[in-house]
Amino acid sequence: MLKLRDVKISFLSSEGLLAPVDSVDIDLKEKETFTIIGESGCGKSLIANSILGLLPKDAEISGRIYLEEEDLLSLPEKSLKKIRGRRVGMVFQNPSSSLNPVFTMRSQLAEIMKYSGMSPALQNMVDLMQKVGINDPLHRLAQYPHQLSGGLKQRFAVAFGTASDPDILIADEPTTGLDITLKMQLIDMLAQLHSQRSILLITHDLDVAYTLSDKIGVMYAGEIVEVAPVSSFFSKPLHPYSRKLIESHPLREMKPIPGNSPHIAERPQGCRFSSRCEHGDLCCCSTHPEMVQVDEDRFVRCLAYA
Numbered sequence: 001m002l003k004l005r006d007v008k009i010s011f012l013s014s015e016g017l018l019a020p021v022d023s024v025d026i027d028l029k030e031k032e033t034f035t036i037i038g039e040s041g042c043g044k045s046l047i048a049n050s051i052l053g054l055l056p057k058d059a060e061i062s063g064r065i066y067l068e069e070e071d072l073l074s075l076p077e078k079s080l081k082k083i084r085g086r087r088v089g090m091v092f093q094n095p096s097s098s099l100n101p102v103f104t105m106r107s108q109l110a111e112i113m114k115y116s117g118m119s120p121a122l123q124n125m126v127d128l129m130q131k132v133g134i135n136d137p138l139h140r141l142a143q144y145p146h147q148l149s150g151g152l153k154q155r156f157a158v159a160f161g162t163a164s165d166p167d168i169l170i171a172d173e174p175t176t177g178l179d180i181t182l183k184m185q186l187i188d189m190l191a192q193l194h195s196q197r198s199i200l201l202i203t204h205d206l207d208v209a210y211t212l213s214d215k216i217g218v219m220y221a222g223e224i225v226e227v228a229p230v231s232s233f234f235s236k237p238l239h240p241y242s243r244k245l246i247e248s249h250p251l252r253e254m255k256p257i258p259g260n261s262p263h264i265a266e267r268p269q270g271c272r273f274s275s276r277c278e279h280g281d282l283c284c285c286s287t288h289p290e291m292v293q294v295d296e297d298r299f300v301r302c303l304a305y306a
């Protein structure tokens with residue numbers, strides 16, 4: 001349904017051309033939830049934003065992003081606009097920054113519905129509010145963003161992303177900043193959406209990933225290092241980084257991963273995780289591992305499996 005092939009995103013900086021996202025391949029199938037997990041700064045949001053052509057202006061992108069047979073990277077802005085919201089919806093990482101402070105929620109939602117080719121009739125809005133669990137919709141629609149709690153803003157963000165009933169939803173950290181009750185409610189809501197459409201979910205919350213995903217893609221320093229179905233991933237993670245990520249969970253050993261991920265300008269020539277990996281040998285520092293298939297639907301980028 002949605003296929004990313006060899007996607008590379010780079011920026012020109014004083015240190016030269018830096019690529020926070022490097023040769024990323026992702027396959028999102030119909031009615032499947034594919035979740036990207038990984039530390040802050042590994043490139044998750046850049047990937048999410050690249051799909052709908054919403055990268056910063058100074059970003060360069062190469063590779064191919066197929067929606068069905070169409071390569072979105074080769075489409076003019078006019079055609080992308082038709083896809084945005086209608087076929088692919090987006091829930092942005094920071095709802096406050098994507099809401100306009102001077103308009104009521106109703107006028108912002110109306111704008112999005114019109115843009116997506118839907119009638120902004122009040123009843124349609126109220127139905128949508130119900131789907132995302134916003135109580136007292138007439139009151140909430142009349143409010144401005146600053147009058148809403150974080151949880152409500154997050155719900156509105158999901159309402160905006162799903163207003164036109166898109167086939168694909170991209171949700172970037174939809175549960176960040178929510179308390180545990182709201183987080184559980186949002187997870188329930190996403191789980192309901194999940195049965196009807198494909199979701200590309202981005203989170204660094206392993207509980208969210210475990211609950212909602214069909215497949216997990218682990219990112220480290222701009223690369224996907226493991227792809228696996230959710231159950232086999234959590235029962236038997238293959239990449240040393242995945243194992244450490246799971247061990248760092250509070251309900252497991254709560255062991256933080258020692259060290260930091262390498263700065264973009266100082267990535268090692270070999271495996272990018274080599275400096276933090278206790279299993280690495282000399283080869284790991286000099287040979288960059290390719291993604292290898294180790295089982296029908298399991299892929300890992302580690303020389304131990306090459």
Ligand SMILES: Nc1ncnc2c1ncn2[C@@H]1O[C@H](COP(=O)(O)OP(=O)(O)OP(=O)(O)O)[C@@H](O)[C@H]1O
Pocket residue numbers: 011020038039040041042043044045046047056093204264
């Ligand atoms: N406009 C930009 N100019 C230059 N570099 C950028 C720009 N935007 C992002 N980057 C670089 O890309 C890296 C990845 O950013 P991205 O927002 O995709 O990370 P992330 O994985 O979503 O992190 P988080 O979990 O904190 O949201 C950042 O560490 C930053 O160095």
Ligand code: NI
Pocket residue numbers: 044045046093172173
């Ligand atoms: Ni992000």
